[in-house]
Amino acid sequence: MRSNPTGRQLRLGAELRKLRERAGLTSTEAGQLLGIKQNQVSNMEAGRMGVSPERLRLLACHYECADKALIDALAHMTSDRTRGWWEQYRELLPGSLLDLAELEHHAEALSDSTTAWIPGQLQIHDYAREIFRQAVTELAPPDIEHRLSFRIKRQTVLYRDNSVPYRAVIHEAALRMAVGGSAVMRRQLRHLLDMSERDDVTLRAITFEVGAYPGSGQSIYYVRGPVPQLDTVYLDQSHGLAFLDAEAQLHKYRNLFARLSAITLSPAKTRDLIHSIMQDL
Template structure:
């Protein structure tokens, strides 16, 4: 297969899963290379691609019994693109493109937001207020490119088969102003309109709910075709980080479940948002 440059997070994930499958039966990389008659290390490190047929052969050689898991890996190998986010390659950080790709393929999305409205439910003026605070400061063209990209990510909700989305939003995000009062008011009105979608659920975590796990950061959890192929994305000061080790998946599922326990029900959340908007 031809060498792919640069590799995407999804390609790296496929390589990591193939390595995990091999290591699960205790097969060395040299043994696998002899068995498959190819350079396994290049595939596992995403330096080169692998065909969907070869993924099935490798899974058979690794004696993997999970048919749904294998089907998920085969789908990852089959997806070649190009896709809409590839238009931004080289002009936006690669991590942002990886988020768009992760969202595109997710069967369900769960998001926990502490200080910002969920990116997929943001209005352009509100986005502009957020990006205006970026360090280092963005030049106008770069800022508008980020806004355009985020708007296109939100088009996921308009697909004929959009993923189910659960947004957990802390009260601080509803009250934090990016832009003036009018921008925040319009953003809250837009939020109320977006959560009328049948595939979107939003729950507010009010101040009086108290503290909760992972209160200091935002989380996006993308469900794959099987739980073993789920992915966690978190934002850190240095950029975007993706986590998919089993321990991380278990822990972040628990974090989101705990936050949901502190949140009020969806119908009550709608009334809560309306009260906040009226008070601005």
């Protein structure tokens, strides 16, 4: 029995609960179909108990779920027992950050939208350190270094052999805000230009002239799963981190990123803008 299930384990359990509820069954009735106790079904749905791929497929059969792609994706989640690099930070950082790294590790694609700062996946060391130094809740120097090393390690999903496709929408304000001073910002912008040359990275800017736009004022991170039902939206807010996965929420943020595409600069014009800003520093 798990005392502290990971975000991925919690998500698997939540998806099992959704399937059962759509089938109109109680946890007691589901247990009877499987020949197990009701509390075992509840523990599986709470992520406290593991589920074998065979049992998951049996559950899907009893729940009359005909979505083969979803079933296959959930079965893969049950068989994957990866303990990634993020586990070494288990006692050092909030569990929600570890859950984010696990999400990114398994993601099919990543989409970012930021207004006030460069997205974490694209930050250089000195830029990221300054962001952590100015956090709403003041961090002790050791905590800053833990978060800094964690952020940089998260970026490995963009460099590994099977790199995750990544696209970022960055407001001009973030490109012009000299975080850490002109020298740091110049290196940060150079890093953006270098990353924009990668085949699996797409950068698009929103200029001041656009004015208010969908999602302005918040940082939005969309993590695409193997099937749309397993997508996740991550919101980084001053009062804490939030993970959203309800169908209506996912639909809302998919539409938001689609609307952003209509008002952003092209990748080529985004690079031109970054070059122009660098010359002003």
